[in-house]
Each structure stands twice: as C-alpha cells, then as structure tokens.
Amino acid sequence: MKKEFMHIGRSACWLLPLLFFVTSCQEFLEDELLSETSVDYLYSTPEGLEDAVVGLYALNRAYIESGAGNNDHRALIMQAKSDLTLGRAGEIALYARLGWGRDLTTGGQGGYSHYWRNYYRVVDRANAIIAAAETVAFEDSDLDRKNQILGEARTMRANAYFTLYRMFNNIFITTEPTSPENAFDVPQDKSSPEEIFALINADLDFAINNLEWTTPDFGRWTQASARHLKAKVAMWQSDWTEAIAQSDAVINEGSYSLLSNTGDVFAGDLNHSETLFAIQFEDGVIGGGTRNQIHFNLVANYLEIPGVVRSSENGGRGASLLVPNNYLVDLLAEDPNDTRDDGTYMISRYRYNDPATLPPGVQIGDTIDIYDRDSEDPNNFRQYYKTLNPGVLKFQQRDADPNEANTIKNIMVYRLAETYLISAEAHMRQGNTDTALERLNAIRTRAGAAPVNEINQEVILDERARELFFEGQRWFTLKRMGVLVEYIMDHAGNDNLQSIARERITPIQQNIFIPEAEIQLLGPNYPQNEGY
Template identity: 45%
Template sequence: MNTEKLYLKLMKGFALLSVVVIAISCEDYLEEQPSTLIDSDYIYTTEDGLKSGVVSLYKFNRDRYDNGTEDFMGGVLMSSRSDLAFSRTGYTGLMGRYERGVSPVDQGAKFVSSLFWKHFYNIANKATEIINAAEALEDIDEDIRNQVLAEAKFFRSNSYFYLYRMFNNIYVTTNTVTVDNAFDVINDKSSKEEIFALLNSDLDFAIEHLEWNDTFGRVTKGTAKHLKAKVAMWEGDWEEAKYQAVSLIEEGPHSLMPTTEEVFSGDKNHAEALFVIQSQDDLLGGGDNTMINANYVTQYFQISGIEANIAQGGRGFSRILPNKYLLDLLAEDPNDTRDDDTYFRLKYYYTSGDSINQEIKIYKPITDLNNPSDTYTSYYQRLHPSCIKFAEEDDNPNSYLQRSNIMVYRLAETYLIAAEAIMRSSGDPLPYINAVRTRAGAAPLATVDEQAILDERARELAFEGERWFTLKRMGQEVIDRQITNYAGDAEYYPANLGEKDPRTNWKPYYINFPIAQIDLDLLGPGYPQNDGYN
C-alpha cells in the first residue's frame, strides 16, 4: 500500500509536465514553449514555467468532462441524481436511480473515485505545488506572482469545495508532496473549520488580485466572488453571501443576457458567463469530443420522417431527461421562455415526407393513471422533452460525439444566491429573483420563501450540475422531501417502479457520497467513512 501511495503521489508531478505543452496550445492567450524547455526546473523555478503550470490547471479541470467513462458520466452524474431528472437507462441511469454508487465497494463508487475524488485531489495538489513554488520564487515580477497565486488558489478552493459538498469527510492541506512526506499517512478528516478557513483564505486572495476582465476562459474577480458567495451559503453566512453576490452584480462588468435564447448560444463568451470551460475543434489540446449533449437529448431521429438535426437538439440517446416535476414548474407560466427551445425542447417536427413541419405525436405519455398509454416507454425514448443547453450550432447531427464550451458558473445563479441570502438575512430579495424571471418572460413574484428559491433555481439552472448540492445545502429535510416526492417519474413511468425508482431507493445517508474503499485503503486505518456506509 505504501509503495502504491508513493507512486501515485510522485506520478502527479510527472503528469503535470507531460501536459503543459498541450495545455499551452489549447489557450489562445498563451505563448507556446519548445518542449525541450518543459522540465521540473522550468515549471517550478521560472516565471514562465509557473504561468504554464497555471494553464495546465484549466486542462486538468476540463478532464472530468472529457473523460469517456460510462458515456461521459463525469459531466452528467450530478444532474442525474436530482429531483429534476428522469434517469432512463445506461450506467448513469443506475447511478441516478440510486441503484449504484451507494456502497464503498460497488462499481459506481469506483467510477466516482476516479471522476471526482481523485480528479479534484489531483487538481488541488497541483495547485498547491504551484502556489508554494510561486511564493518561494525570488526572481519574479510581483504582479505575475500574484496572478499565478490567485488563479492557482481559485482552483484549489474550487476543488476542495466540490469534494466537501460531495463527500463531507475530506482532508485539506497546503503542503507540497515530496519524497520526504510521501509516506505520511492521513489519519483523520479535516474539521469543517479547517476546510472553510482554507477556502475563504484562498478566495479572499483571488478576489483581491484577479481583475474583473481577462481573456475568455480564465477565472476573474467575478468568478472568485461567485464562488465565495457559494461557499458562504454553505457556511450559513448570509451577510457574506449577500455582500459578494450583490457586489458582483452591481460592481462588475457582468449582466444577464437579454433573452434566454442567448445564454447557451455560440461559444458562451458573453456578459453573463463567469466561468466557461473551453474546447476548440482541430486544435492540439483543444479538448475531446463528448456525449454530454447526447445524454440529455431524446432519440427522436429514430422515427421515420425526421432526421437528427441541430435545431431539434442534435443526436441523442435519452439517458437523462427532465422529469414531470421540472416540466410542470416550467409550464406554470405560459410566457416563460425557458421551455421554448432555449433551455429545453418540448416538441419535435417531421423534416421530410408528407408530414413535413408537422408535430410528431405518434407516442403518448401517461396522463391518466386510470387509463395509461401503451406507448409511454417509446415516448420517453423518442419524443420526451430534452435539455438542449449543451447543443451547439456547429455540431455534427450525425454523431453522438460533440465538442463544445461548457458553462460552469453564470450570473443568473449569482442573482438567485443574492435573493436567497437576502431572504435569509435582511433586505428585499424580489429585485434579484424577479430579474431572472423577467428575463425569461415570466411574471414577477410578490413574495419569496425557500420553496420559491428552489423552484426558480430548478427552472433556471436545471441540468447544470448544481441541483443536488442545493438540496444538500438546504438540509436533510429538504433533500429527503424533494428526492422522495419528485425524483424520477414514479407511477407515470411504471416500468421503473420498485427497484428502479429513485424515490424508493433513496436513503437519508445518501446525502453524502460513499468514499470508495480503494481510496480509504490509501488513508490511515482510522480515517472515517461517511455515516451509513460502514
């Protein structure tokens, strides 16, 4: 075990060197360096090397989305495990229905280990190496040092924050792994106080030293303020969350896009975007093709008389679909544009033959439980509404594999954070939640409570990977209620009743993911597994 641990810790340093040239070439704001210059001395002891090391963090961060494990589970898992999704099939379906990923030794936990636990610890460790090297380097311009430190500290805090939200029992460190300490055994988790002290320290530095504007794709002061507000929400520090969110909204250069149609169009290089993972076609290091969009789009193209086309979502295979609960929320206001081919596609149309341009209605969902449709399974597979936030105008409609920029953080969530933080502290939350609703064409609210916040976050942010975390943050009662009442579609998809029903399968201790046994084996013998999994 000790030999494996040393190998893993030492290999991460070599991995950094192996990707720096690729990472450099994938960002248009960086200058290529000859490969002969890329070695450990260059990375950690030179100004240009540290700048290149920071760029590699962006590449590592993108790896989770690019990883093809089980139909690109790393990019879609968190959306599948929410109260807003129907997880139809595939291994992600098993995970979303809480049939897998519910034991430290099952295959799902092993996937989560690779795609999340190891992934984010890898980024945090690499960021720490860069931070400690930048702080020690003497021959470096101070502005560049602070820029390097600010970006690296953002990535460290973002990684540890993600791990904490998933696993709870995590450890954090500011020490660089060396040959001398590689055998040190981690015997216990970090306290909540230790975790949040590091998160806040890193983010305070990033906010102070990052600029409001930078090259598209790089983190900015606004990105750090948004993350700081999210961290404060998890601490229950409503005043801090309010301050950071309102400051970002009122002082920064960002603004909501005028229409919902524009939010996910093009390359997402616009005023609402706070952090976008970049990919680019036909470029070394430009990122891999993924099936993220295909996971969310139904198989309408298997119906005679309609071909896969970008206007209707591209080519999909119906893994994760918006459930009835989410669709009902979107339908509450008939003027809400978020279900009008901007965030979701509700209807499909023939593209050839005698019925060209007519809506396809050959399969029916169950609407009357006393007289169920006999074609509901085909409906879910081929005609069900789809999330189209990840479809791109230049996608290949004949391929499940696409390459696209991915929105990670955006200002609409900042507005909803501000609304909730103000609701829980002092002030008027209505201008902030209604700004999001007004942009979508929905009528403004007259009052705001926790359920109104939950509902608006559902309409605006569904399938962006934040819902499960929001439920967990709001507490055990909230996540238990939402999952057991709304996850999946229950009796409206009777084929999944019983062992395939997430409402039935949910257990309260699933509020934390299990730490995979393969990861516990590399920790001290007393390191605590999350409650319920022992």
C-alpha cells in the same frame, strides 16, 4: 481563450499525472524528464509557473475528457442524482435511480473515485504552484504577475476543496504538494469543517484582492468568479451577510450582465457578459480539449419516428439516457410565456422534417405528438420517454453535424443568473423581501415569465430548478438546505417510469461515501462517512 493560452496548456499539462503520482522507485524519481518542458522550468521560473497554471485548467476538465466511462456518463453523475431527472437507460440511469452509488454494496464506486482523484490532483498541482511561487525570483515590477499566478491557483484549489467537501464531507486538506519526501505520508483523519472553510475563504480572499474583474483570456478565473464562489461558500456557512456582499458586488460592479434573450445564454462559445466561469472545449483550436458525449445523453432519440431526420433544430443526436423528468417539465410549463423550454435551455417539441418518410396526414414543421406521457398504455408512454421526452440543450454544439454523438462544447460552470439567485435567497433569509424579489424577478422577467410577489425557500428552489437545471448545482443546493431526501422522495423519476430512487433514498446518502479504493490509501483509522 486565446490560442496561445490553450497551446501552452497542451504542452505543459501532459506532465501533471507524472508530477502527481510518485512511485517508490528512487531511480525513477531521479530520471531526467525528456522534454523541453521540465519540472525545473515549470516550478523555478515565472514563465514556467504561468504554464503550470494553464495546466491546472486542463486538469480541471479532466473529469469530463479522461476516464469518463461509456457515453461519458461519469461527467453527469451529480446531475443524475438530483430530483429533476429521469434515468431512462444506460450507466447514468443507474446513478439516477440510486441503483449505483447508493452504498458500498452497490456498483458505481468508480464514478465517485473519478471525482475524488480528479479534484485531489487539481489540489496537488495547485499546491505545487503556490509553494513554488513563494521561492521563484520575481522582479519588483512583476509583483502583479506573481499575484495573478497565485490568485488563479488558489481559486482553483478553493473550488476543488469546496466540491470535494460538498460531495464527500469527510475530506482532508493539505497545502503541501506531493514530493519524494512525503509521498508515503497518508492522512490519518478528516479535516474539520472549520479548517476546510478557513482555507477555502483565505484562498478566495486572496484571489478577490489580486485578480482583475475581467480577463482577455476567456476561461480564466477572475475576481468576479472568485466572488461568486465565495458567495456560494458563504451560503454553506449560513453567512447571509457575506453572501449578499459578494453576490451584490458582482451584480453591481458593471462588468457582467444578464443576457436579454435566454436563447443566447448557451449559444456559441459562452464568451459573453453572463458567463463567470466556463470549462474550455473549443473546436478547432490546439489544446482545446477532446470531444465528449454529454449532449448525446440528454436529448430524445426522435430518429425512430417516421418523418424525422436528425437536425440541430430538433436537438441533434440523442439517446434519451438522462432527461428532464415530468416535475421539471411541468415547472417550466407553469407560465406559458416562459421561454426556457422553447428551444433555448430545453427542447419541448420535436417536428417533422423529412419529406421522404413523412406519414400521411402531417406536414413538414408539424409537432410530433404520436405518443403521450400520461397514456395508460405502457408501450405508449415508454416510447414517449424514449423518442419525444423534452431534452436539455445546454451542452449542444449547435453548429455540429447533427448525426454526431461526439461533439465539442464549452461547459458552463458558474454564471450571473445563479449570482442573482444566491443574492435573492440571502436577502430573503435576512428579511430583505423587496430586494430578494427584485433579484429573483430579474431572472423570471428575462425568461418572459410573470414576476412573483412572494418569496420563500420553495419559490427559490423552484426558480433555481427552472433556471439552472442540469448545470450540476441542484443536488448540492438541496443538500445545503436540508431537503435532499424530501425532494428526491417527492420528485425523482416519473410516477409511471423509473421512480425507484424515491424508495431508495436515505438520510445517509446526503454525504457520498468515500470509495473503497480511495479510503484504502488513507490511514487505517480514517473515518468513512456515517452510516456506510
């Protein structure tokens, strides 16, 4: 993302909470904003609307950088709730074990409110931009400029509503921005799935028709990312034909391609041919976002072992709070040539690197193997999960000080590898087996794994686990396919440590409850999700 793009975001986006939260004090509402960036400017000029769109990107990342809780655990809630994790310690482990957020009697409601509020803020500001764009005077020659503004704002709104619906189910949609006139009008009922998908699809159709395939400003929505999102929406509607049309369009257009080396996919700033949409946290650039501790949660605390100091090669600094479980580790280990667990997506081995504290009998560079996950000694396997468990490298800032818990790293949201897997599943469900295998094997071949010669839902889910683990997609995919409860019961945690989620999962948890703090702000008869 260009420096100009990010700088404008910092100057404009501080207004967003003020614009969203309207108080009952009319005098306050009429106060003049003491800033060069006024509401009149943002919503009455083309330049202001462009700045307001940039503010949407800052607001979209707020769930990570604002109020994310101790160790930024709230940014990882949806990853934690899947079947691929071991919640070893800390607040995030409570979500993974379904101790928090299981129902209205347990803790952790604030984490769900964090998502509800953030995405409705995104919706509200997108609504304001969309409404204002229809009244702002654009020159006839600036029609493309107007449609660019609308395309990005409508994609952001579609993405926010799609996320809210998949999490909370009983959501309400509105296209009206908050104003003094409607600030106290509260929703009385949920919107129907038909209404929700109609708005999401209309927004994405507009974006597809008006956004370019690529952008010089890395981090913005494009036609490709809008098509990818529409393919995901189509999968939720079981519209395999539409999913194929959108995913194959992205694959075949030519602007995007899978990287040849899995080690490059999450390297650097993610500005490469596989990235479709990423959240910006660029280091050293004005407006680039704040540091976070996401990576710190996901790598083992190997520093406790003599003969080791923290290093980028060993994954940097970690606390082993939320790590891959044995089910995921074993999926990746099935093919010894699969590179995704060879220090690219996952670090599987930690090595001695400190001559000053090196134990007798080992050398610098040797793999550390002093603990065993399958040991019958609880002290032994517990130390393994704390100090040697494989870790996730998808959020690592590789040029950071390895002793730092707080780092800056752009975060992948959507990428072409998932587009291939969407296409593979949609073709499979349409009976196009050859194309389905071609798409899936493109992912496996890139990773050095042997191609498969048969495909079904389990094969799709296994490959999605290997390729997309900890990217925030797994829980939603299991829910969409109707196997969330089954997979949590079979795989969550490890057999010998923190498998309690297998007993706690129930069918009602396929929809996250609306937090009490949020439903109290809705109409008196607004429906909570069934079973809560």
